[in-house]
Amino acid sequence: MNNGDRQDASFLDKNRSRLWFGSGLIQFLTAELKDFPGRRVAAFRLFIVSLTIALVSQALHVPPLGAIALLICLSYDAYANAGQSLMFGIRQLGYIIVTTLLSVLTLMLAGNEAWLLLPLSFVIMAAALFHARLTAWPTGIALWYSVAVLYGPSDPEQGVYNALWNIPIIGVLAIGSWTVVHLAIKPQDPLKLLKASIAEQLAAVESILSTRLADSGVMIHDRAITTLSSPGSFGKVIGLLANAELIHPATHKRHDTYLALLLEIDGLRQMVLWLEQVLAAEYRAQPMTQEKLDVYLALQSACAALRQGVEASRDVSGQVETLLADEVLHRYSLQTHPSLLTAIWRAQLRIASLLYDLHQPAPRPDMKALEDETDAKETDGWFPARFGYEFWARHADSLQFGIKFSLGAILCTLIIESLAWPGINTAIPTCLVAAQTSLGADYRLSLLRLSGAAIGGLCAYFYVLVFQSQLDTIAGFVLATAPFWAMAAWISSGSERIAYLGRQLGFSFALFVLHDFGPVADLYLPRDRVIGILLGVIVMGVIDYALWPRRSIGLARHHGAAALHALAGFTSRLPDLSLLLKHTLPLRLAAEKDLTAARDLVMHAVLEPDAGSVDKANERTALSQVLEAAENLSGLLQIRRRYRLLSGQQFSRFPDELQQYSRAFDAALANDLENAARVLQGEPQEAGMEAADIHALLKQSYTEHHRIDSLPSDLAMEWELRFMLDQQIIERVEHIQQSALDAVSYRPKVGSAMD
Template sequence: MKLADYVPEPLQALASFFREELTEARPGRVAQATQLGSLCLLVVLVSMTLSVSLIAVSLIVLFYGVQQNAFFTRVVAVVFVVATVLDVGALFLVLKYAYGYPLIRIAAAGLILFASMYLMRVNKLGLMFFAVALVAAYGQTIPDSLDFPEIAVRALMWAVVAGMYPVLLMVIVCGFLFPSRPVDLLQRELHRQLSDVSARLEQMRGTALTDASAASPATRIEKDTLALQGLHTFASSDDAGYRAIAPYWKACIAAVGYLRAKTNALASRPLPMGDAGRALVSRLRDEVAALNASVEQAEPYRGTWIPTHAERAIARTFGLDGLCHTLQDLARFDLGQPAPKAPKDALFVPDSLTNPVYLRFALKVTLAALICYVFYHGAQWDGIHTSLLTCVIVANPSTGASFQKMMLRCGGALIGALLALLTTIVIIPRLDGIFGFLLMLAPIFFAGAWVATGSERSSYIGTQFVFTFAMATLENGFGPSADLGEIRDRAIGILIGIVVSAVVYTFIWPESEGNTIRQKLADALREAGKLIRHPDCADGSEHLDYLQQRVACWNALKSCEDMVERVAMEVNVPSATRRAMLQRARDVLDGGRRIVDQWDVLRDRLGAEGHEEPAVDQAWDAWRQQVAEALDHYADGLTAQPPVATPPRSLPAAPSADVRSPLVTKARHLATQIIELPDWTTTVASGIDTAATQPGKSI
């Protein structure tokens, strides 16, 4: 038996999760982690050389400020500067007029915290108000630990220095000296993905598959394509040349995602090809290489290859016609096509003044923070003031998202505390200079930077364990600390904050995404319906639009998947109800992906076969409309209260008995996927729609 057979399944799942997160090759991750780790070492050196206090604050600014590309880093730097002005102004007023009146000072700080958390929910600049809330909470530790207002003001000014000079450093280093421009990142990622397409084509020709060209799973292709879309948004804002032909690059991203998905599927079930088939695959590989060369030069792809009648017949035989159409249509893309104007989001959410959920959220956070403040101040245990910060940091709109953040913060804090304990006992007593100290910090900072630049599912662990480690080892004086009590207090404070937050956020106006997830699933199925309805033109001019709609389906399904992970953490929902609802949601997600993939196959076959009789084409169009309406009807049932989504009892397998059997078989498979969608009308499935889990209701 293998060693894995003796390991419990939960541990295997946890190990698989961390392996996936640590090895994720996100565009620009290596450069971002290198910049972040190097800047952390530079900040420690500067702070200790110039005696700048609050090193942990300087480090946390870097972890929140250094982004995957230079454009976003500069945007976040501006937000930090504005937030600092607001922070300092608010705290100065509080210290000036209420320093000697603790009750008034606490009430004023509570009002600032309440207003900041409310604005974080209703304003699109939520990150800025989150920073204001954190400083308002942390600022209460200054007058509590100092006896004179002058000293408190001086400490506040040093806090401004500690927070602002890292912003200047990261703008200089990440924005100007070693910038990771979105356009460059997008080009490199497109090059990598097209290299993967070439490897799949080589595999189809019979070339031995090496470890370096191992096939990518379908979910990885989906994530990579959506990551490219994010880079496309930044590149359109950052580069005028890119922005001039942005519609082409958006179509290119969708085309590359399709090429990867299609070649991976074809290579996984290779067909015996003759010399003519291998010649066509070689021709496709040459065109992909030409597309790759145009990407490297940041120029539009302009291939001149037009498949012959014989090549089209071979493509239909081996399922390569979709690849041929995609490359041809991309080569003929109209570069003069104007970019659609993106709708501008309002500064505030539409129901900011009418929905009581936002006010209740702000009240919950303020209450949790005040409970922690009263506890540690009443117990005269200022070392656990991290409990107050924890209440603000883990605050999220839903209980599931809050518990997810709590677990990340708790895990990161324990890792940081353990590292601080080991270094304090084993390494710090043997240090005799700054070089050795920085050498000790380097692996910790770079490891934290690598984790922090991963996906949102785990990135906060890296931020948290570096911050906890810095609070425990770098905050006392301008040299390494050997006080084990600091490590204990920081960790205990975080755990107390998590317990208080868990109780308050669970039992006072809990917010559940259990209802919202059904709306998200319905939106994803409607996107799939649009995909099936998408018109086909004889000249193939709509093919690239179809591929972009396909990416929209992937995006909707990924949003649903992220929400499912958060709902799984909602402990305020009965476990049986939550499990049943999550299982049905996962079944809808799996079914939605299969529907998109199966329609892809059927659409390619329909386009390859063609029809000389208009009546047959009209029959297929009517069948497609019927299938899309079945998806829309199911989606409408998902959004009902309670849900009444039931799959259709039957769908016609094909529009006509005269069509060829391969089309009938593929159409039957698509109809089967829709019929097998889960039934939401059972009591357990709809039991989540109780008053106990409605936003704004309490249990």
């Protein structure tokens, strides 16, 4: 990267708004408050839940609990399907029981001994936060525990009452109403969503094949036009499968079959999309031979049949096998010459076979195999892994996370008690709610929390001055507060970039109008709430810098390196198709998860101190280029792996020299990716051969063995596509290596603890 590039990157980054994700405030609000059908349903659900909690809290004379219950319900996913809602509700209710028991036992053992209560609470909250970080679950246990125990540590009897009654009431009121509403208002069956996702991907493949046929003048009626699935969507589809298994237990018996099916369809989509992207316009304009046209017609018809079978939940394997007869393919592609169209052909046959398996009676579990597996697990070792050093070394960051934020809550408790100002006790949950992965994420959430509290307080004042004096019935209360619940619900149903502001707006407004039964006279409540939040933000800001600070850019580098390590695993050649699911799925999910986390962290890095400096801006730009290239490379490596397994390649029959070059090329790619990961982590590189040089020898060996120069144009083009795929992989790897070096060059020469 030259100096001109540095100047351009820094100039562009300086002109990006640090608070509004690279846009102005108006553009940000326009995008985040945008209306669409799905958001209307989600917002309506949250509105009904909010209104229900407000009515119940007023009717049963438990207003203070209503505000906390409303914050909880606004914090959950408004777009959750039926399985996700049920899973979330059951799990959170279990956490409420655990929290109640912990709170009561703590107060019984140490309620009258402050010197023991605070350290014990510190340990419990740290453990709860550690568990939440490991499971990627909300910090509910720590938050509810702090409300019951730390809100009034000098009054243990009231604390026991709060733990025995308030926590269960809050849980039932919030989680119960949230779950019931989500299961009652347009509930979404996760199995139907899963089938719709599968059909959508098949429709996208069908559309591309139809476009290729249209290039040769073949008109396809009722052509399926749809958008391809977005990057990072594969993990969400796997999540739909988990949700479907909860609602439909029979689906769990087909778990492995569904996983294999989802992986096959994802691979088919990637191959066809890549083919669509690499074919040049002049090549498309050339007429197809009749043999090649027959292959495309069979592929398009088979894909349409697969899509219709998924949509209608019927077995179409026989129809697909008839369409994809081997003689049609062999008239175009010789069995001794692998091709991309052969890989696409075989992929559709595998999908048809898996769909056939889904429509057969579920096989009985092999009890002997289960017993053998159980015995193997028991003999692995009697010592649990969580008690070993390796477990804690691997999760040291999560342990630091729990210690740091629980310490903030304890410090805020001491400050509130020393000032004898219980009105600012919102500082305690602020420390726990603001518990995020990095400084940048902490700051962004803190800003949203503070802004939402301020706006909610202003709404509360407006309600008191304009509406309250004119209302004297519960119906009037509902009509007057409904617009504010609707506003909070609409903002909370937005993306994570703004949703938290809506949650805090609703909580602040509820804390004010639901503080007591009847008219509100305590106008100091919004002021104290904002002061408490500001205190929590300041305390956590100081602790973040003093104790194990986690900079977003440093964590992004670590996640980027982890993704590159996963991608290096894709370079190896699998011996047969039986290992495709077992070996590919974990790598696929791990790479996607780390790349997504790294992108989010780079986005959060713009809020951190010194983020506006030229070096920091250029480092973010270089790291973003690494992540973008890695995401593209992930798809290319998966296509290459499927090509090897499905294209008819008979690797064992190739000359020894060719096999040697192929293995050396795999090793060179893996070494380059591992070196790029080491660079991001600040470690020295290991020497290795240049992948481009080895590929030149491999290409020459393929050309000589298969006599590519003498092949018909279509088969020669198939080999050009194969070599083009390798060349694109080499270019992406080289780009990743260079961008990783650029990202490191912008870092300070002396290591900083902040990273």
